[in-house]
Amino acid sequence: MRYISTRGQAPSLGFCDAMMTGLARDGGLYVPESIPQISHAEIAALSGLPYEDVAFRVMWPFLGDTFTEEEFRGLITRAYAGFGHAARAPLVQLGPNHFLLELFHGPTLAFKDFAMQLIGQMMQAALAKSGQRITIVGATSGDTGSAAIEAFRGLSNVDVFILYPHGRVSDVQRRQMTTPTEPNVHAIAIDGDFDDAQARVKDMFNDLAFRDEVRLAGVNSINWARVLAQVVYYFSSAVSLGAPHREVSFTVPTGNFGDIFAGYIARAMGLPIRDLVIATNQNDILDRALKTGDYRTDGVKPSISPSMDIQVSSNFERVLFDAYGRDGAAVSVLMGELKSGGFKISQGALQMLRDEFASGRCSEDETRATIKAAFAGCGEVLCPHTAVGVWVAADHLGATPMITLATAHPAKFPDAVEAAMGIRPNLPERMADLFDRPERLTRLPNDLATLQAHIREGIVH
Numbered sequence: 001m002r003y004i005s006t007r008g009q010a011p012s013l014g015f016c017d018a019m020m021t022g023l024a025r026d027g028g029l030y031v032p033e034s035i036p037q038i039s040h041a042e043i044a045a046l047s048g049l050p051y052e053d054v055a056f057r058v059m060w061p062f063l064g065d066t067f068t069e070e071e072f073r074g075l076i077t078r079a080y081a082g083f084g085h086a087a088r089a090p091l092v093q094l095g096p097n098h099f100l101l102e103l104f105h106g107p108t109l110a111f112k113d114f115a116m117q118l119i120g121q122m123m124q125a126a127l128a129k130s131g132q133r134i135t136i137v138g139a140t141s142g143d144t145g146s147a148a149i150e151a152f153r154g155l156s157n158v159d160v161f162i163l164y165p166h167g168r169v170s171d172v173q174r175r176q177m178t179t180p181t182e183p184n185v186h187a188i189a190i191d192g193d194f195d196d197a198q199a200r201v202k203d204m205f206n207d208l209a210f211r212d213e214v215r216l217a218g219v220n221s222i223n224w225a226r227v228l229a230q231v232v233y234y235f236s237s238a239v240s241l242g243a244p245h246r247e248v249s250f251t252v253p254t255g256n257f258g259d260i261f262a263g264y265i266a267r268a269m270g271l272p273i274r275d276l277v278i279a280t281n282q283n284d285i286l287d288r289a290l291k292t293g294d295y296r297t298d299g300v301k302p303s304i305s306p307s308m309d310i311q312v313s314s315n316f317e318r319v320l321f322d323a324y325g326r327d328g329a330a331v332s333v334l335m336g337e338l339k340s341g342g343f344k345i346s347q348g349a350l351q352m353l354r355d356e357f358a359s360g361r362c363s364e365d366e367t368r369a370t371i372k373a374a375f376a377g378c379g380e381v382l383c384p385h386t387a388v389g390v391w392v393a394a395d396h397l398g399a400t401p402m403i404t405l406a407t408a409h410p411a412k413f414p415d416a417v418e419a420a421m422g423i424r425p426n427l428p429e430r431m432a433d434l435f436d437r438p439e440r441l442t443r444l445p446n447d448l449a450t451l452q453a454h455i456r457e458g459i460v461h
C-alpha cells in the first residue's frame with residue numbers, strides 16, 4: 001500500500017513513513033493510493049467480535065509490511081488496554097432509532113485517544129526497530145494535545161511539544177497537558193487562537209531544514225494513521241446495529257474534518273452508510289461551503305464546544321482531492337487561494353460533496369438547550385460537542401438508525417454542562433486528583449523563530 005500527497009509533488013510513501021512524516025513535503029496530506037475493499041461477507045463476520053479484533057481486520061489492509069500480523073495485534077491490544085470500558089466504543093440509545101457512540105472512555109476522555117494511543121504504540125515500535133529519535137510537534141484546540149501527551153509521555157525516543165491557544169482550552173484540557181511530569185513532555189501556551197497554533201506547526205513542517213534537524217513528526221489530525229484508527233468504530237458500531245444487512249447513518253461533531261473523513265473512508269471501503277452528516281457549531285465554514293459552494297474563512301468565534309472552534313478544517317483537503325478527481329495541481333491552487341480568504345468550489349466537486357455529506361449548524365443556545373433536553377428526556381449527560389451533533393442529527397432521523405458520535409466526556413467541559421443543565425458532571429474516579437497536581441507550561445508569542453528556538457533547546461538530549 002502506497003500513500004500519495006494531495007498536492008501531487010511529494011514522493012509516495014509506505015504506511016510507516018507516511019505516519020512518521022505527517023504533513024507531506026509539498027504541504028499536502030497523505031492519502032492511500034487506492035482504498036482496500038471489504039466485502040459484505042467480511043463485514044458480517046465482524047459481528048460480535050471484540051473491538052480489538054475489528055480494529056485488526058479493518059486496518060490491516062492499509063499497513064503494508066510495517067509490522068507482522070502478530071506485532072500489530074499486540075500494538076492494538078496495548079493501545080486500548082487503558083480504556084475504562086470493556087467495549088471500548090459502546091453504543092447507548094438516546095431516542096427512537098437514535099444512538100450515541102460513546103468515544104470518551106480513553107485516558108483523556110475524548111475520541112482522540114482511539115487514534116493517539118495506537119499511534120504512540122506504532123511509533124514506539126517503529127523507532128525501536130530503527131534506533132531513531134523524533135520530535136512530535138502538534139497544535140491543539142484542547143483534546144488532541146492532551147491525547148498526544150498521554151500517548152507519548154515517558155517514551156524514550158520521542159519528545160512531544162504541544163501548542164495550544166492561551167486561555168482558550170478548558171481547565172481540564174489544560175491540566176491534562178500541563179500536569180504530566182515526564183521531561184519529554186512540553187506544553188506551550190501561545191498567544192493566539194487555534195488557527196494560529198496550527199499555522200505555526202505547518203510553518204515548522206514547511207521549514208525543511210528545521211524539519212530534518214529535529215526530525216519533526218506530526219500527530220495532528222492530518223496524520224493518516226489517525227484517520228485510519230478512527231475508521232474502526234464506524235464498522236464496530238454499524239455492525240452492532242445490523243450492518244451490512246441494514247444501512248446506518250452517522251452524525252459527526254466536526255472541526256478539523258478528521259473524524260468524519262474516517263467515516264467517508266469506511267463508506268469507500270464498502271460499509272453501507274446512508275447519511276454522513278457534518279455537524280458544526282457557530283464556526284460553520286463547512287456547513288456554509290456545502291450550502292453555498294463558497295469555502296471562505298470568517299474568523300474564529302470562541303464557543304462552548306472549543307474543540308470545534310476551527311476556521312480551516314485541514315482534513316477537508318483530503319476530500320477535495322477526491323472531489324477534484326485526485327488532481328494535486330488543482331488542490332494546490334485552491335489551497336493557495338485559501339491563504340487569501342477562500343475559494344469557490346467547482347460545480348462538479350460541489351455535487352460530489354453534496355452526494356457524500358449532509359450538514360447542519362448548531363448555535364450556542366441550541367447547544368445548551370440540547371444538553372438540557374437530553375438529560376430531561378433520557379438521563380444522558382452530553383458534552384457540548386456531542387450536543388451539537390445531537391441537535392443536527394435531529395433533522396436526519398427516520399427509518400435508518402442514526403449514530404451520533406459522542407466525542408468527549410461531559411466532565412471535560414463542566415462549566416458549559418453545568419450552565420446548561422444545572423448539575424456539574426464529575427470526573428471519573430481514575431482522574432479525580434487532576435486539580436491537585438502542579439502545572440508546568442511555557443507561554444510564548446505567536447512567532448515561528450521563538451517557537452523553533454524553544455523546541456531546539458527543549459529536546460531531551
Ligand SMILES: *Cc1c(COP(=O)(O)O)cnc(C)c1O
Binds near residue numbers: 143144255257258386
Ligand atoms: C477534536 C474534536 C472534535 C472535532 O473532530 P475533528 O476530527 O477535528 O473534526 C469534536 N469534538 C471533540 C470533543 C473533539 O475533541
